[in-house]
Amino acid sequence: MEFNPVKSKLNLIYTGSLLIILIIFIVVLYLFISGAIKNEEVEQLNRFFEKEKHDFVEEIYEHSYEKNKDHEHEQERLEYQPGKNIFYYIFDNSTNLVEGEETVEGLVQYLTRKDLDSLPLRFTKEMEVKETHVLLIRFPLQVQEKNLGSVIIGMDITDEKHLIQRIIWILLLLTLLFSILFAWAGNFFAGQAMKPIQTAFQTQRKFVSDASHELRTPLSIFYSSIDVLAREEREHLSPFGREILEDVKNESEMMKKLLNDLLFLARNDQKNFELDLEELDLSHLLHSLSKRFRRIVPPHLSLEEHIQNGISMKADKVRIEQLIYILLDNAIRYTTEGMITCSLVSDGTEIVIRIRDTGPGIPQSDLNHIFDRFYRGDSSRKRDGSGLGLAIAKAIVDAHRGKIEVKSEIDKGTEFVISFQVK
Numbered sequence: 001m002e003f004n005p006v007k008s009k010l011n012l013i014y015t016g017s018l019l020i021i022l023i024i025f026i027v028v029l030y031l032f033i034s035g036a037i038k039n040e041e042v043e044q045l046n047r048f049f050e051k052e053k054h055d056f057v058e059e060i061y062e063h064s065y066e067k068n069k070d071h072e073h074e075q076e077r078l079e080y081q082p083g084k085n086i087f088y089y090i091f092d093n094s095t096n097l098v099e100g101e102e103t104v105e106g107l108v109q110y111l112t113r114k115d116l117d118s119l120p121l122r123f124t125k126e127m128e129v130k131e132t133h134v135l136l137i138r139f140p141l142q143v144q145e146k147n148l149g150s151v152i153i154g155m156d157i158t159d160e161k162h163l164i165q166r167i168i169w170i171l172l173l174l175t176l177l178f179s180i181l182f183a184w185a186g187n188f189f190a191g192q193a194m195k196p197i198q199t200a201f202q203t204q205r206k207f208v209s210d211a212s213h214e215l216r217t218p219l220s221i222f223y224s225s226i227d228v229l230a231r232e233e234r235e236h237l238s239p240f241g242r243e244i245l246e247d248v249k250n251e252s253e254m255m256k257k258l259l260n261d262l263l264f265l266a267r268n269d270q271k272n273f274e275l276d277l278e279e280l281d282l283s284h285l286l287h288s289l290s291k292r293f294r295r296i297v298p299p300h301l302s303l304e305e306h307i308q309n310g311i312s313m314k315a316d317k318v319r320i321e322q323l324i325y326i327l328l329d330n331a332i333r334y335t336t337e338g339m340i341t342c343s344l345v346s347d348g349t350e351i352v353i354r355i356r357d358t359g360p361g362i363p364q365s366d367l368n369h370i371f372d373r374f375y376r377g378d379s380s381r382k383r384d385g386s387g388l389g390l391a392i393a394k395a396i397v398d399a400h401r402g403k404i405e406v407k408s409e410i411d412k413g414t415e416f417v418i419s420f421q422v423k
Contacts (some may be wrong), residue, residue, distance in 0.1 A: 006194065006197075007187075007190045007191060007194050008190075010186070010189075010190035010193060010194070011183070011186040011187050011190040012186075014182070014185075014186035014189060014190060015179070015182045015183050015185075015186040018178075018182045018185075018186075019175075019178075019179055019182055022175060022178055022179075022182075023175065026171045026174070026175060029171070030164075030167065030168065030171060033164070033167060034164050037160050037163075037164065038135075041135050041155060041157055041160065042124065042135070042137065044086070044155065045086065045135070045137045045153050045154070045155060046137070048086050048088075048153055049137070049139050049151070049153055052088070053139075053141075056088075056090055056141055056151050057141055057143060057148060059090050059098055059099045060090060060092055060098055060141060060148045060149050061148075063092065063098040063099070064092070077098070077099040077100070078097065078099070078100045078101075078102065078108065079100070079101045079102075080102055080103075080105055081101050081102070081103060082103050082105075083103070084101060084103050085103075085155055085156065086153065086154070086155045087100070087101050087102045087103045087104075087107075087153070087154055087155070088100055088101060088151055088152065088153045088154070089102070089108055089111065089151065089152045090141075090149065090150075090151045091149050091150050091151070091152070092148070092149040093147065093148065093149050095112070097112070098149065103156055104129055104130060104132050104134060104156070105130075106129070106130070107129055107134065107154075110129055111152065119138070120138070121138065121140045121147075121150060122137075122138055122139060122140060123136075123137070123138050124136070124137050125137075126157070131158075132156060132158050133156070133157050133158045133160075133161040134154045134155065134156055134157060135154060135155055135157045136152055136153070136154040137152070137153055137154070138150055138151070138152045139151050139152075139153065220256075222252060226245065226248055226249045226252060227249070229245065230245055230246075230249060264392055264395070265373065265388065265391060265392065265395060275315075275316040275319065275399055275400070276316050276317075276318070277314050277315060277316060278314070278315070278316075278317060279312055279313075279314060280312055280313055280314070280315040280316075280317050280320060281311075281312045282311045282312055282313055282315070282320070282344060282351065282353075283307055283308060283309045283310060283311045283312070283344060285317065285320065285321060285324070286305065286307050286324065286342060286344050286353070287305070287307055289321065289324050289325065289328065289342075290303060290305040290307070290328075290342050293328050293332070296332075297332060297340070298332070300336070300337045301332065301335060301337065301338065301339070301340060302338075302339045302340070303328075303339075303340045303341075303342070304339060304340070304341050304342070305341070305342045305343070306341065306342070306343040306344075306345075307342070307343065307344045308344055308345050308346060311344060311345075311346045311351060313351055313420055313422070314423070315400055315420075316399075316400070319396045319399070319400075320396070320400075322392070322396065323393050323396045323397065323418070324342075324353070324355070326389045326390070326392060326393045327355040327393060327416050328340070328342065328355060329389070330389060330390070331355055331356075331357035331359070331414075334357065334359045334360065334414075335357040335358060335359035335413075336359065336360075337358070338357070338358030338359070338413070339357075339358055340355070340356070340357045340358075341354070341355070341356045341357075342354070342355055343356075346422065348422060349421070349422050350419055350420070350421055350422060351419065351420045351421075351422060352417065352418070352419045353417075353418040353419075354415060354416070354417050354418075355415070355416045356413060356414070356415040356416075357413050357414055357415075358412070358413040359413055359414060360410065360411060361408045361409050361410040361411055361412055361413055361414055362406070362408040362410075362414055363410065364408075367406060367408060370390055370406055371390050371391055371393075371394040371404075372391065373387065373388055373391040393416075397418055400420060401420070401421070402418055402419060402420040402421075403418070403419045404416065404417070404418045404419075405417045
């Protein structure tokens, strides 16, 4: 069992969880700070309007009086005062500028080009003009529900914008710093969490290996004794005794196979599993295995082969034969009727073996565990066997640097796909 992927997953979960919490906190903090600054700016403009509202109305009345008295002396009164924090523009009902004080030169021309008639009578707006950020609020000027015009009051918020940008950069740097810190902490704590699991697993693995080795000798003696008894004392046993003796012999064979499987996996876990590599004619091997299995296939099943000739690879013949045997045996045991197909193809870069059956299929919830040791999923698959066959098959494929996948649909069958890269 590889613990590094588990450790990495724990680290990812730990780091990701803390990082998500940090990002949520930073976003909330940013929204709170930027919202508080903007609310304060809007409040300043509202207070300025309430304070100067009477004077604004007077300016419109005065402008109307001068306009009616002498058209030739009608003119805009606009002052440029760059040092002021708050500025304003007063417009009459025809959106003509009556009077104003501005801190951003040329802003009024920009506003009039926007066609004030198309804008709401009251609005709040942020804009950037000549690299200067401004906040504008338009207020209607009314006396006894009679609309006299409007005033646009604004303020230069460039410094506040720059402050918010600096805050954003600081928060981003903090996010990066804490991400590194969380990753280090996650790796450390994941490693600490894995230590007792690794110790327990190593102890269990050693126990399985030692127990399998220790049990082989008494089991061999037991099996040999039964074999001798079956040969020499068979005639002295009653039919019932012979039946019991046969059952004991079958069970001892199953126990012997289970111990051999456990030893195989134990050696694989301890990296003591060595392959006896040779140039293997894979096409010939699959033809031979298919022919052998065709003799024992029940009448309700058929075994077809689609094997490309001339395919060979560097492999351990005994282990590859064991691999194909496991998959074909599973297909026969779990298929009640229909067809089993064994195919072999190669495109020069990859060798692909497929074993397909028309059995009951495997539920999707079980597919991720199908190669786990002793795993039993759907009840339709709970038949004879130790539950180690597919775990051994995967170990053999992994040892040959190959890849094994399973595809299955309920009531449509199962397909195992083994692929080896051509070197």
